[in-house]
Amino acid sequence: MAKRRMMRGSIALAEGAITAGCRYYFGYPITPQNEISEHLSSRLPEVGGVFLQAESEIASINMMLGAAAAGARAMTSSSGPGISLMQEGLSYMAGSELPGLVVNITRLGPGLGGIAACQGDYWQATRGGGHGDYRLIVLAPNSVQEMHDLAIRALHLADQYRNPAMILADAILGQMMEPVNLEPPLVEIPPKPWALTGARGRKAQLIKSLYLADGEMEKHNWKMYAKYQRLQEAEVMVEEDLEEQMDLLLVSFGSCSRMVNSAVALARSRGYRVGHIRPITLFPFPSREIREASRRVGKVLTVEMNTGQMWEDVRLAVHPGTLCRLLARPGGAIPAPKEIFEEIEKFVRAGDHFAENIC
């Protein structure tokens, strides 16, 4: 039976990781994610795991690389500046096909920015972030329950596809408290015959990302591409709140989607027929779902806490001819339901000229 408890987002996430069998954490302090490491520093030793505070995020990600190479479920967490330092390691992990969980409790940027909630790391997360032709699996929770559940899911997906996975959340989700159903431990770690456990009774094994022979790297990149295609086919997660007849479709993710939910309820109470699609996986992106819904509605409003990053993916996904608009708050401000509602009202009533972009 699932246990129900009041919990903070960061703690729910950390407990989810433990539930999924993650026993190794490497990290470096940064606000607003310290609650994750502080919690795990006492919890991991309790369950026979290792908590190690590294000298930097560069070291953290490479320790995680090593732990993953040895076959363990491992994780790290950080925020913007620290995630930037991890990009080299993430690129190596992807190239070496090593699993692992990276949590980004984002903050404002660029630079030192600020610690308020923001979604400005969408591009960094969904485009790979480091050098080379690779993707991260990216999951974006919007509740404390999902902080917990998606941590478990991310660790499973990472192992299943042998690719690093990221949870992209923010300070709102990290700090807020909500009731959570805690799953009983479900440690279902797939066999990892490729892990470096010592060449006992088998040939020596190698984990690498260096391919110098003619054509080798292209072959490797196509192989990884095929894996990303499989992810796209099988692992899209999306929440759809659609109506039979719609005047407008909204798209938003993460904490921002909660404001959009309120705005949608408000708009419906005033007689507007609006739908809402919330991508839960940002990679793979629910392009098909957005295309189908936009075909039926013709107008799509994206709401984001950045200057319009997911908006690019939305515009690539929509049915040709769809009118697209963006409501963006990039500086730590949270778009209020009323502000979103006013935008909905204007867009529904307006003609084509009101759209910022016609796709």
Add this chain to the structure above:
Amino acid sequence: MQKIFARPATLLDTGFHFCPGCHHGIVHRLLCEMLDHYGLRERAVGVPGVGCGVFLYDYIDIDVCEAPHGRATAVATGIKRVQPDHFVFTYQGDGDLGAIGTAEVIHAANRGENFTVIFVNNAVYGMTGGQMAPTTLLGQCTTTSPAGRDSRNDGYPLHLAELLAPLEGVAFAARVSLHTPAHVKKARRALQRAFETQLEKRGFSFLEFISACPTNWRLTPYQSVEHIEKNMLRAFPLGTYKDTGAPASAAAPEEEDTANAVL
């Protein structure tokens, strides 16, 4: 007939890609001899950094994990924390360990991570074509110090063994050379001490090999040996800088090198 010299079982039967006169091959061989000696093949994991030693896996028949440039000691930390009873070592050049990876090696050493660092100091960046390294000698010409390393612009050769030895997590730190058969023998003994340090779980072990890079020194293999004898050893004194497992007397730098030793 008795066989008195053979290829160690762990050393794969293939030719090295190293240039003629390069000492990387000797370090590989010594490593394999020691892996065989302690029967570690089935529980060893090697972590080469990025440099001419990156192809370790083509020559040594054990599990190997590549690390990003400079990060080998962080990667080894992750591997060793998951498998504390495995024998884990890194294999790094002076650019990899002494420049881009200094933070990682100092903190792994300071945590007393129970693995072994094999540090190949050839005073240049070999793989990238002979640029100046943190260990480049004063006055040494490289492709990025064409007029010779000048301390006013480039600082001084970095002494890694001496730098790491005083850290409390370090159980063994030494510097050896490979330019004569006698030195190779001493190097083997030092490597054995480093292996023992890890096998006895005493903490971080660090062994620096002064190593020739004839190609980028623009010297013949023979001249390289002379260069080591005359110049490298003056700047980089050989000796054991720390050995927590040795009886008090054996912890001192080896006799013939004592004159140069600074610790």
